[in-house]
Amino acid sequence: MSDERRLAVLRAIVEDYVATREPVGSKVLVERHSLGVSPATIRNDMAVLEEEGYIAQPHTSAGRVPTDKGYRAFVDRIATVKPLSPAERRAISTLLDDATDLDDVLTRTVRALAHLTRQVAVVQYPSLSRATVRHVELVPLGGPRMLLVLITDSGRVEQRTVEVTSEVPDELVARMRAALGVAAAGRRLSDVVAVLPSLPETFAPADRDVVRAVLRALEDSLSAEREERVVLAGTANLARSGLDFPQSISPVLEAIEEQVVLLRLLGEMAEDTGAGTGGVAVRIGRELAHERLTETSVVTSGYASGGQVVAHLGVLGPTRMDYPTTMAAVRAVARYVSRMIGG
Amino acid sequence: MSDERRLAVLRAIVEDYVATREPVGSKVLVERHSLGVSPATIRNDMAVLEEEGYIAQPHTSAGRVPTDKGYRAFVDRIATVKPLSPAERRAISTLLDDATDLDDVLTRTVRALAHLTRQVAVVQYPSLSRATVRHVELVPLGGPRMLLVLITDSGRVEQRTVEVTSEVPDELVARMRAALGVAAAGRRLSDVVAVLPSLPETFAPADRDVVRAVLRALEDSLSAEREERVVLAGTANLARSGLDFPQSISPVLEAIEEQVVLLRLLGEMAEDTGAGTGGVAVRIGRELAHERLTETSVVTSGYASGGQVVAHLGVLGPTRMDYPTTMAAVRAVARYVSRMIGG
DNA sequence: GCTTGGCACTCACGACATCTGAGTGCCAGC
DNA sequence: GCTGGCACTCAGATGTCGTGAGTGCCAAGC
Numbered sequence: 105m106s107d108e109r110r111l112a113v114l115r116a117i118v119e120d121y122v123a124t125r126e127p128v129g130s131k132v133l134v135e136r137h138s139l140g141v142s143p144a145t146i147r148n149d150m151a152v153l154e155e156e157g158y159i160a161q162p163h164t165s166a167g168r169v170p171t172d173k174g175y176r177a178f179v180d181r182i183a184t185v186k187p188l189s190p191a192e193r194r195a196i197s198t199l200l201d202d203a204t205d206l207d208d209v210l211t212r213t214v215r216a217l218a219h220l221t222r223q224v225a226v227v228q229y230p231s232l233s234r235a236t237v238r239h240v241e242l243v244p245l246g247g248p249r250m251l252l253v254l255i256t257d258s259g260r261v262e263q264r265t266v267e268v269t270s271e272v273p274d275e276l277v278a279r280m281r282a283a284l285g286v287a288a289a290g291r292r293l294s295d296v297v298a299v300l301p302s303l304p305e306t307f308a309p310a311d312r313d314v315v316r317a318v319l320r321a322l323e324d325s326l327s328a329e330r331e332e333r334v335v336l337a338g339t340a341n342l343a344r345s346g347l348d349f350p351q352s353i354s355p356v357l358e359a360i361e362e363q364v365v366l367l368r369l370l371g372e373m374a375e376d377t378g379a380g381t382g383g384v385a386v387r388i389g390r391e392l393a394h395e396r397l398t399e400t401s402v403v404t405s406g407y408a409s410g411g412q413v414v415a416h417l418g419v420l421g422p423t424r425m426d427y428p429t430t431m432a433a434v435r436a437v438a439r440y441v442s443r444m445i446g447g
Numbered sequence: 448m449s450d451e452r453r454l455a456v457l458r459a460i461v462e463d464y465v466a467t468r469e470p471v472g473s474k475v476l477v478e479r480h481s482l483g484v485s486p487a488t489i490r491n492d493m494a495v496l497e498e499e500g501y502i503a504q505p506h507t508s509a510g511r512v513p514t515d516k517g518y519r520a521f522v523d524r525i526a527t528v529k530p531l532s533p534a535e536r537r538a539i540s541t542l543l544d545d546a547t548d549l550d551d552v553l554t555r556t557v558r559a560l561a562h563l564t565r566q567v568a569v570v571q572y573p574s575l576s577r578a579t580v581r582h583v584e585l586v587p588l589g590g591p592r593m594l595l596v597l598i599t600d601s602g603r604v605e606q607r608t609v610e611v612t613s614e615v616p617d618e619l620v621a622r623m624r625a626a627l628g629v630a631a632a633g634r635r636l637s638d639v640v641a642v643l644p645s646l647p648e649t650f651a652p653a654d655r656d657v658v659r660a661v662l663r664a665l666e667d668s669l670s671a672e673r674e675e676r677v678v679l680a681g682t683a684n685l686a687r688s689g690l691d692f693p694q695s696i697s698p699v700l701e702a703i704e705e706q707v708v709l710l711r712l713l714g715e716m717a718e719d720t721g722a723g724t725g726g727v728a729v730r731i732g733r734e735l736a737h738e739r740l741t742e743t744s745v746v747t748s749g750y751a752s753g754g755q756v757v758a759h760l761g762v763l764g765p766t767r768m769d770y771p772t773t774m775a776a777v778r779a780v781a782r783y784v785s786r787m788i789g790g
Numbered sequence: 791g792c793t794t795g796g797c798a799c800t801c802a803c804g805a806c807a808t809c810t811g812a813g814t815g816c817c818a819g820c
Numbered sequence: 821g822c823t824g825g826c827a828c829t830c831a832g833a834t835g836t837c838g839t840g841a842g843t844g845c846c847a848a849g850c
Contacts, residue, residue, distance in 0.1 A: 131812080239594075340700035
């Protein structure tokens, strides 16, 4: 019994199951794919594949269904990322080309991705910590309130209100703005944090409390928790493929809504980009190690600005998904975004 | 046959159906509510109610179910907004009190609303056109690109990149910034638009193209389409109440995802705030005039800043919803937000 | 003129029995 | 090591039937 044929059988099972959503039996397998052997032979192969955990039987008199392990083998050893069709490439350009600012780019990106893959798409905002500060602005909002605005070179704008106990004179605001500009502009955010503690010294003692409040707000803007934001699209696609979620889609929706979960995943998967998949990472079912997402797979890729990966984007769908196509779409969109934001 | 009793019967039907999700018959009706008459009498009332279109029978041998018209009568003539429980009030405070900036307030608000009502919550960003400009900032992004940032008194920050054909000297950027500041600061956005056309005149002819590009971007930021943003939460609740959507929840999810639909609704409903409902507007099923939302109801309310309604928020759920409780929650949250943003 | 008990009627739904066919595992022969 | 044959299993489809909730109507009663 040749190893290659067993892999071919596995591939055929995955492809047929993805296409038909029905357990596939030995007979249709030889009919639809030219495997050159009889159903009985295939059955032997299937028995082995099942014993090794690549496929499973929902019940005795049914065909086989790929397991997580089966999909994994498919993704790692069988499938090749297939290039997008020209029409799909055109769709990406049309959707993304006339974007205005960063918000707009990301919103359009996530929509394009959801549309291409017919699944749930996620795009993470460019990380703040790796960016450099383009500009810091401090605006008096009247009375004891000010607005701190932070603009990075990736075009991201962070805002934060600062409230102190007493009225702040405009003149002091102006001086603080100038000091912040000098201290921060052109620096990487992580470096800015290091400079901050020495700043209050340069102000009159009476003003230092106010200065410290502003710095706290700035530090807060830079801190890891606040920096992470994601945009979502295509949740309706989940419902469409509701049949793929035995219980209900509501745990999946819940998990998606807790953006923390998504962010953690995007972060984790940043590290397991497999070889030969063009920078695309895939996690399948239980590999996600999340109880609400056992029937779900995630496909992600990083996107770059200035040669540096600044954030990730991806797609979430049922384990029974068309991996080659999805991976191709994720890769293509990631590259396109990178180009747009100057990757 | 007294009119009051018929209303009482309708109320009982609505309440029971909302509670049990099952068509309600004459027998259980007299058992559960002390109506003081026999089932046969109730049947007569029900026959009339059905003839008048307030209730319907799913099939011959089943109980009755309220129609859209029935719910409408319930909301208008029977139900009273019931105050929230102390625990619920506390939940609102706890969730909202330590919000930092406007983004944060709105995100927390939408979560609170979704949590309280166990439905899909929507919060609209404060309208730009009614706001006044606090500050305009123009930041050089290097080369021919600039970033235009607009800060309103409601704390909203709008950003927009401007790209021109040639490099823009920092000095010109500074002059434009100053001119914009003078022209816009303190004005209502709608008034700012009127002032813009005269601005290029004050610049040297060679610079006017650049100035015009910036003004176009500014106008764009102020334009009606861009000004509208919404935040969503609780989509998972839809799946939970999936049984209430006979076909599937996916058309509903689709409609929600097209934020245009939501914005149109919020806008329309701004005008039909009924009397006696405490500023809360309700649309039921087909009243929404949206084919994907025939099984859906929406409950909204405006929220205010400076005594002016600046935007709306609300909740979307199955027509079979607990209107009194939902309306109470929407009203309470709207008031709370108004207080927080200085309503 | 309402209200009420009685009664015949309807019909969705669940329980149960039956059937069918896809798919399997195994084995003997090639 | 492949193949055809064969007995076996079992989920799902189909059909039948009984049950009971709920109704509408009517004639009697307050």
